[in-house]
Structures are given as structure tokens and as C-alpha cells.
Amino acid sequence: xxxxxIKIIGxxxxxxxxxxxxxxxxxxxNSLFSIFFPVNESIWEHMKLIYTSYIFYGIIDYxxxxxxxxxxxxxxxxxxxxxxxxxxIYLIIFIPIYKMIGENxxxxxxxxxxxxxxxxxxxxFILQYKEIKYQNIIGITGIILVYIIFGYLTYKPIENYxxxxxxxxxxxxxxxxx
Numbered sequence: 496x497x498x499x500x501i502k503i504i505g506x507x508x509x510x511x512x513x514x515x516x517x518x519x520x521x522x523x524x525n526s527l528f529s530i531f532f533p534v535n536e537s538i539w540e541h542m543k544l545i546y547t548s549y550i551f552y553g554i555i556d557y558x559x560x561x562x563x564x565x566x567x568x569x570x571x572x573x574x575x576x577x578x579x580x581x582x583x584i585y586l587i588i589f590i591p592i593y594k595m596i597g598e599n600x601x602x603x604x605x606x607x608x609x610x611x612x613x614x615x616x617x618x619x620f621i622l623q624y625k626e627i628k629y630q631n632i633i634g635i636t637g638i639i640l641v642y643i644i645f646g647y648l649t650y651k652p653i654e655n656y657x658x659x660x661x662x663x664x665x666x667x668x669x670x671x672x673x
Contacts, residue, residue: 496563498622502615505552509611512548517541530646534668535660538593539652542582543645545607549578549614550638560622571634573621579641581614590657598661 520532531547533540553574560567589606592599627633652658652667659666 496559496565498560498565498567498619501556501559501563501565502619505556505618506611506615508555509548509552509614510608512551513544513607516544516548516551529649529668530642534649535665536662537652537660537666538586538589538657539648540658540660541603542585545581545585545610546578546641546645548611549581550574567622568626569621569624569630572627572630572637573618573634575634575637575641577614577618577621579637580617581610584613585610586657 516532520528520534524534531543533543553570557570560570585606589603592602592606596602648658649668654666
């Protein structure tokens with residue numbers, strides 16, 4: 496199996512992980528899951544899907560790469576950076592569309608698929624790039640910081656439309672507008 500074929504498989508695995516991950520907090524509500532999975536229908540909470548699905552598959556990806564004896568570099572730094580890049584690109588494209596036409600599930604899911612495809616392409620190239628100094632420290636520290644930010648903003652969201660859940664009329668995990 497080649498790196499390219501692993502990345503193609505990764506596209507499908509990550510995409511399909513997003514669907515159960517979307518509902519995992521609803522099925523098993525607890526403080527730990529609130530950090531990793533969406534707790535409401537806000538734009539911000541859905542960014543956890545992009546990040547957590549990528550990280551979860553990244554663990555699987557690592558073992559597949561090792562088992563197939565594929566040479567790769569910069570694994571942890573790409574695991575940290577690629578989903579952040581995905582989130583940024585998603586928001587840059589999604590927010591103007593959202594402001595023009597509102598929420599559209601087909602646009603959201605289609606854009607998600609495009610973002611995951613971009614992530615897998617970027618990952619492919621970063622894994623083949625020469626070893627980046629301190630990439631392990633940067634990667635692990637970055638992943639931890641991202642989840643600290645996700646956790647903090649879940650319980651203390653900014654009162655902005657990106658954090659607003661229009662379905663439950665609230666911000667974050669328990670902050671109702673009414």
C-alpha cells in the first residue's frame with residue numbers, strides 16, 4: 496500500500512467519521528466528550544468535527560503507515576496543523592455562503608468533503624517533506640492547546656453568530672439567550 500492510497504482511504508474514513516461524531520455528545524453527554532464533539536448546532540461547534548475526525552483517523556493512519564513500512568516525516572506537526580488549515584478554509588468559504596443563504600445541509604456536507612480532500616492532499620505533501628525540527632513538540636503542544644481552546648469556548652463561548660446555536664437558541668453548552 497502506498498502513501499497515496501492510504502490518503503485516499505483516509506478521505507473516506509474521515510468523512511464518514513464526521514457523521515457519528517456529530518451525534519456522539521448527544522448520545523453520551525459528558526464533560527470529556529464536550530471538548531471533542533459538538534454540543535450544539537453552532538458553526539463553531541461543528542469545527543470540532545473537522546479537527547477530531549482528522550486526529551482520530553491520524554492515530555489509525557500512523558499505525559497503517561508503520562505497518563506498511565512507508566517512510567514519512569512530520570507526522571505530529573501535520574496532525575496538528577492540517578485540520579486547523581481545514582477549519583480556516585472551511586470558515587472562509589462557509590461564512591459568506593451562510594450570510595447569503597443561511598444554513599444548507601447539502602452545502603455544509605459538500606464543503607466538508609472538499610475540505611477533507613484538501614487536508615489529505617496537504618498531509619500527503621507534508622509527510623513527504625524533509626523533517627521539520629521540533630515537529631513532535633510543536634505537534635503535541637499544538638493539539639493540546641487546540642483542545643483547551645475548544646473546551647474553553649464550549650463552556651465560555653463568545654456571543655457571536657459563529658458560536659450561536661439557532662436550533663436551541665443558545666451559546667455553548669449551557670448558555671441560553673432567553
